[in-house]
Amino acid sequence: MDLFIPSSKKLTAIFSPESDLNIPGDKSLSHRTALFSALASGESRITNFLDSGVTQVMLNSLSSLGVQWKFVDNILTVRGKGLYGFQTPVNSLYCGHSATTIRLMAGALAASGIAVTLDGSEGLRKRPMDRIVEPLRQLGVKISTAEQGTAPLVIQVRPAGQKLKGGLIELKQASAQVKTCILLAGLAAEETITIHEPGPSRDHTERLLKAMGADLQAEGLQVRLNPLEKDLLPLKMRLPGDISSAAFLIVAALITPNSEIIIEEVGLNPRRTGLLDVLQTMGADMQVTVTGENGGEPVGSVKVCSSELQGCMVEGDLVVRMIDEFPVFAVAAAFAKGETVVRDAQELRYKESDRIQVLCSELQKIGVDITEMEDGFVIQGSEYISGGTAESKGDHRLAMSLAVAGLASQNGVNIRGADMVSQSFPAFFEMLNRMGVEI
Ligand code: S3P
Numbered sequence: 064m065d066l067f068i069p070s071s072k073k074l075t076a077i078f079s080p081e082s083d084l085n086i087p088g089d090k091s092l093s094h095r096t097a098l099f100s101a102l103a104s105g106e107s108r109i110t111n112f113l114d115s116g117v118t119q120v121m122l123n124s125l126s127s128l129g130v131q132w133k134f135v136d137n138i139l140t141v142r143g144k145g146l147y148g149f150q151t152p153v154n155s156l157y158c159g160h161s162a163t164t165i166r167l168m169a170g171a172l173a174a175s176g177i178a179v180t181l182d183g184s185e186g187l188r189k190r191p192m193d194r195i196v197e198p199l200r201q202l203g204v205k206i207s208t209a210e211q212g213t214a215p216l217v218i219q220v221r222p223a224g225q226k227l228k229g230g231l232i233e234l235k236q237a238s239a240q241v242k243t244c245i246l247l248a249g250l251a252a253e254e255t256i257t258i259h260e261p262g263p264s265r266d267h268t269e270r271l272l273k274a275m276g277a278d279l280q281a282e283g284l285q286v287r288l289n290p291l292e293k294d295l296l297p298l299k300m301r302l303p304g305d306i307s308s309a310a311f312l313i314v315a316a317l318i319t320p321n322s323e324i325i326i327e328e329v330g331l332n333p334r335r336t337g338l339l340d341v342l343q344t345m346g347a348d349m350q351v352t353v354t355g356e357n358g359g360e361p362v363g364s365v366k367v368c369s370s371e372l373q374g375c376m377v378e379g380d381l382v383v384r385m386i387d388e389f390p391v392f393a394v395a396a397a398f399a400k401g402e403t404v405v406r407d408a409q410e411l412r413y414k415e416s417d418r419i420q421v422l423c424s425e426l427q428k429i430g431v432d433i434t435e436m437e438d439g440f441v442i443q444g445s446e447y448i449s450g451g452t453a454e455s456k457g458d459h460r461l462a463m464s465l466a467v468a469g470l471a472s473q474n475g476v477n478i479r480g481a482d483m484v485s486q487s488f489p490a491f492f493e494m495l496n497r498m499g500v501e502i
Contacts, residue, residue: 086304237262
């Protein structure tokens with residue numbers, strides 16, 4: 064689907080769970096709460112669960128494993144099966160475009176001990192799975208991949224009564240998907256498992272598993288988990304709005320003149336708020352207020368007004384704390400004064416697309432001065448970005464970032480493959496419309 068986003072003069076809106084203008088529930092927490100609830104005993108109830116392409120494949124996979132769930136009015140209820148209660152599915156589990164589904168599922172299935180094949184879309188089959196396969200093998204899981212270390216993943220049945228091994232796992236990447244996969248497998252280990260990661264990846268799993276009664280300690284870059292002795296407790300939780308979805312609207316308001324938006328009840332977990340920190344150092348007129356906690360997750364509001372931004376440098380741990388936000392951050396940098404440099408961001412090459420390469424190719428098409436580096440990119444900001452036609456390249460976050468760029472461009476942006484937004488934020492264009500964009 065092609066969609067044209069015109070240049071806009073003003074955006075205003077208040078996003079709040081009390082109105083019908085609400086930021087959809089957090090994607091990472093939606094995946095985790097659905098899967099962890101299935102592994103618990105008793106009935107869980109998750110409010111503001113994200114209704115999108117990637118969460119639907121997680122729910123479909125749970126159905127194939129014999130899990131009963133209901134999803135009505137954004138409330139998900141799940142009847143837990145316990146750690147060892149999954150049924151062996153008839154066919155392979157189809158994980159669509161969702162790396163979170165395949166990687167988290169692999170950990171849960173390794174714990175459960177059943178035989179299963181995990182597969183996905185052509186795009187998902189290109190994403191690296193060796194990062195979960197190596198540590199899972201270290202724990203004693205019998206798992207194989209396609210030749211390139213990619214999906215399909217085939218997990219063999221574990222003999223009844225046999226546990227997985229524990230020990231120290233050193234992760235090569237700061238990846239919450241990998242960390243979560245190993246922690247889920249570790250629930251069925253015979254001894255303590257300790258994970259050390261090279262950077263501060265998101266810690267939703269640690270917070271949730273603790274809240275569900277797991278014996279887990281997290282300190283700095285290390286997590287220790289003892290084998291599960293009693294079933295995980297069910298969850299009753301309202302999910303915060305997804306800060307990674309809100310990020311598009313925040314940057315839209317910053318770079319479109321005369322704009323002001325308020326976003327309430329959005330997730331403000333410090334391991335997810337790198338973009339907000341960077342935008343503030345760039346001069347963004349933005350107030351971020353933590354108002355409370357839900358299910359162990361900090362929640363609050365963000366108020367943003369149009370601002371003149373200055374270029375900056377992003378590197379090190381900050382990259383990990385804003386790993387999903389680089390496409391829209393690049394758009395903010397494109398409209399900032401001066402140079403912006405992103406380094407240490409090699410991981411971007413392994414996302415829904417090679418995000419360094421496609422960001423450069425597609426932003427150049429609409430007039431952005433961006434140069435590719437091996438581990439990042441350099442942008443020379445400008446007030447005048449012409450606009451034009453560019454492609455989403457099958458990447459939901461690139462589609463939304465191009466739309467945001469269109470708002471502050473001279474002639475608007477025509478997005479090829481705009482329908483990809485349905486993967487994580489189906490109502491995105493409708494929300495822009497409600498903020499005053501004439502789509
Ligand atoms: C996610 C972790 C991140 C992120 C993805 C969701 C998660 O991936 O990019 O959108 O829910 O754990 P990595 O952990 O591989 O960096």
